[in-house]
Amino acid sequence: MKLTVECNAINERNTFSNGDVLTGQLIVEVSKKTTIKSLTIKAKGKASVAWTETHGEQQVTYWDEEKYFSQTESILPNENSNGSFTLSPGRHTFPFVVQLPSNDLPSSFKGESGKVKYHLLAQLSRSLRVPSKAKTEFAFVSRPDALLPVAMAPQYGVKDRNVTFFASGNISMNIFLEKTGYQQGEHLIVKGEIVNSSTRKIVPKYIIYQKQSFFAQGNRTVHTSNIVKEKDAALSSSTRQTVSKILTVPWGATPTILNCRILKVEYRLKVILDVSFTKNPEIKLPLVILPACDGAMAKALEACQPQKTNYVH
Structure with a gap:
């Protein structure tokens, strides 16, 4: 049989x-x-x-x-x-x-x-x-219904640091995302500005990483892994650059999981300014990965799209 x-x-x-x-x-x-x-x-x-x-x-x-x-x-x-x-x-x-x-x-x-x-x-x-x-x-x-209010919220971060070791000056950046949530396969546009007022060159790096958290008997273990990693050309001394970096959320990325008592799957965008001989300034912004969808799910996402935002540096 x-x-x-x-x-x-x-x-x-x-x-x-x-x-x-x-x-x-x-x-x-x-x-x-x-x-x-x-x-x-x-x-x-x-x-x-x-x-x-x-x-x-x-x-x-x-x-x-x-x-x-x-x-x-x-x-x-x-x-x-x-x-x-x-x-x-x-x-x-x-x-x-x-x-x-x-x-x-x-x-x-x-x-x-x-x-x-x-x-x-x-x-x-x-x-x-x-x-x-x-x-x-x-x-x-x-279905992403419970995540939609969070997914449609914009994100913004600012960071600056003085460079003092075998160099001088200041480096700073402000980073902006029009929303927090992105579907699998969707383009994510990182906007903002980077200012290099130091005597060193800096290399902007962009990372989307996944954070897995597991909970049992009052304890927790965490695993992180990069799912997207890209960088731009180096910025020389006394340079100001407008950021408009396009990253693509991988199709295979597991959707964000926040509705389970014993495990979580979360995502962050990390923007790093890589500088030699000093601690690299970085900005972390939360992301929500939504499943690629159609039908009623797609209509719900479309209805919740944020209003067009004019970003000012």
């Missing part, structure tokens, strides 16, 4: 969101006449974290999990008086329909010390036999 779970895609990215109806079919292949007691499909979602730390000579593992939903549907037709169903030899297809919860759930994610996972589990039971099982994951992307 062979049991397989197939899921029908509802968009080109093969993702599902809050309140979506998930459809598919269970494929049962048998080589001889077989009587089935039950055939079910279960949809589940949960997050889990785990990591190990060394304290002296002792290793301690911290872990936690958060369950979101677990719902089971019976998809076996009633044929026999006892509720069983008899299959003839060959391949049989049983369609199923699962309504996903409409509440706010975190997107699918796999990180350094934790994950958010959604899957379908099929189970076929027969008399005096171990149940047959089949499992498949599906990608869940949280």
Whole structure:
């Protein structure tokens, strides 16, 4: 006997969101006449974290999990008086329909010390036999409704520093973003001004980095990684430059996750002025990465677009 779970895609990215109806079919292949007691499909979602730390000579593992939903549907037709169903030899297809919860759930994610996972589990039971099982994951992307107020807020930062070691003068920058939230694949335009009033040259660098935070038993572990890293040409001494740097959010970037108790996925834009023999001034601005979307999700984003801002240096 062979049991397989197939899921029908509802968009080109093969993702599902809050309140979506998930459809598919269970494929049962048998080589001889077989009587089935039950055939079910279960949809589940949960997050889990785990990591190990060394304290002296002792290793301690911290872990936690958060369950979101677990719902089971019976998809076996009633044929026999006892509720069983008899299959003839060959391949049989049983369609199923699962309504996903409409509440706010975190997107699918796999990180350094934790994950958010959604899957379908099929189970076929027969008399005096171990149940047959089949499992498949599906990608869940949280609708960005709760993030929209934050995503549409502008961001601004200022930094200046005196250069004193084997040099003199001052370097400064002001950086502006028209909004905080950007979809996967969207261009992010960094605006502002850099002033080099020192006797050294400086190199502007632009980094988008991801911060993963995991929480368990009152402890936290953090992992950071750069997902975009670019730089501009060096600015010579006594130079003023208007900034209009275009960065692209990677398509593969995990959407921001702030709606999970045991893990977070956050992003920052970091602008650095690289100066020799001195501490580099830097500005960090928060970013929200939103999933690439269409339909109702896209209309919600469009309705919340900020008014055009005239930026003044």
